[in-house]
Amino acid sequence: MIWLTWRQHRRQALFTLAGLAALAALLVPTGLAMRNRFADLGGPECVRQLARSELTPGVVESCNRAFDQFSNQYGAFNLVGVLFLVLPLLVGLFWGAPLVAREVEQGTHRLVWTQGVSRRRWAAVKFGLVGAGAAVAAAGYGLGMSWWLAPLTQAERQGRFDVFFFDMQGLVPVGYTVLAVALGIFAGTLWPRMLPAMGATLAGFLALRVALVEFARPHYMAARTRTFPVESDSPMPHQAHGDWVLANGVRDADGTMVAANAQIACPPGATGPTGGRCGAELGLEPGAYNWQLYQPADRYWAFQYIETGIFVALAALLLLLAVRRIRRIA
């Protein structure tokens, strides 16, 4: 069975390896260049300073300037990174969907399932090896991306926790890839034709991903709130801190939201353009404060584990259902 699996999938495996090699050929030189430039601009020192809770205005200003300079040069790479979000889907489409669908479409399931090996064993070996291969490739990809993306995320003043950045790196690509493969296999048992199976994989994967990011991920752990005054000596908490801000706004002294999706900070005693108090144009009363709902940066890995776990569990469920379906295909 292992020989057969290798013989049937060696071309996909080689294509995937070639793809990963090409990716490495692109990422390693650009990654090194970005790191050098980031270090030249004093990026790592800025990140350390900004992570402190006590910020001095000068540091923020000079660091922002350095970050802007870096972003102007390398910001386009963020788009490249977003393109990589489709890679797990591609693996699902070209590794997962044909696994059962092509056998049934070409009738070869009647050849291989009537040799001396049970269908359950066939499924166990094929699903296991293909899934493991995809997972290994995805792990390599995820770790490489974590390394490559680090200066970009920091310079964009985004945490690696933010949507897209979170999805591109670390452990979650493994979860996405394994799920995409399992979804492809399962779709192939429901619609044993290549194109419908691939279409169902595409639709199912996108729906699941969007649903989890939108509705589930913010609630993996109870979010924390943070408040800070409108008028203050110290600047606002810097976003390079790495927290994932789910919602923010300005609230009145009694806690009602005055301005959603806004934060205000003024030096003490500053006046607005019309000469009123800071924020008076917005109708802010004295005692108003800034409010943030956020997931702290140090939960990054916990969230990575939780999301990967959810996707791997879903994948296991789908594979189980696929094994049950296979017993009914003739």
Add this chain to the structure above:
Amino acid sequence: MDVVLETDQLGKRYGNRWALQDCSLRLPAGRIAALVGPNGAGKSTLLHLAVGLLRPDAGAVRVFGAAPYGNTSVLAEIGFVAQDTPLYRDFTAAELLTLGAKLNRRWDAALARNRLAELGIPPRKPVGQLSGGQRAQVALAIALAKRPRLLLLDEPVASLDPLARREFLQSLMGSVADAGTTVLLSSHLLADLERVCDYLIVLHASQARLIGAVEDLVAEHRQLVGPRHDGEPIAGVSAVVRASHTDRQSTLLVRTDGVVVDPNWTVREVSLEDVILGYLADGEARASHAEWEVPA
């Protein structure tokens, strides 16, 4: 008498249509049996049930006394060649033999290699580039190398030209004769099988209509020609299979249980093909005129 394949009121349903219903038959060991019936009669369904690809919805099927569904010990005794002889088209013939060797506990590699060498089949060419006849031979070699006690072939020659058909059937017979393998091969064309089979199963409209040794079946059936017949019993006739009438004369295909001595009837011997066609013409649905909304 050893029974290799036995079905008991076997039924298989797809949605609410029965592909096979109430099918009871026994296939004795050592026979070369033809499974004959029009397209859609349930031949493939019966073979898939026998090889354990399908689970029965009604009744039971037993191969060597055991239910074949999900049973790899039965599977090891069966060689199966599916319709259109499916093979991995990017595999070479040699790789397909490796596949067989890896997936079967009992595997006669020498037998398969010798067969394919004798037939002049190139070992290192993807089988997708071989002719239909050569592919069928590769599929047969894989099935035979399992050294099966029962060989099931689903329309093995349907896609072959007449010369390739004859060669395929000849080489099949050559290899099963010595081993005493029981063979069940399906076809919608009797002509393919008449020369090689000594046992017959006729499937029609999802049911087994006629089962028996070819020579017995030919001996038991007679064509009677005589005065117009309205269903009264005839001495020596157990059943009227098919009747056609003119104003004054009737022509009957009958199954006999003795000698027909009634001088009113002219008795003629029949060929195997006459017998099968007699059973297949029976019960033909005439619903399509209504479905097409035209007068019958």
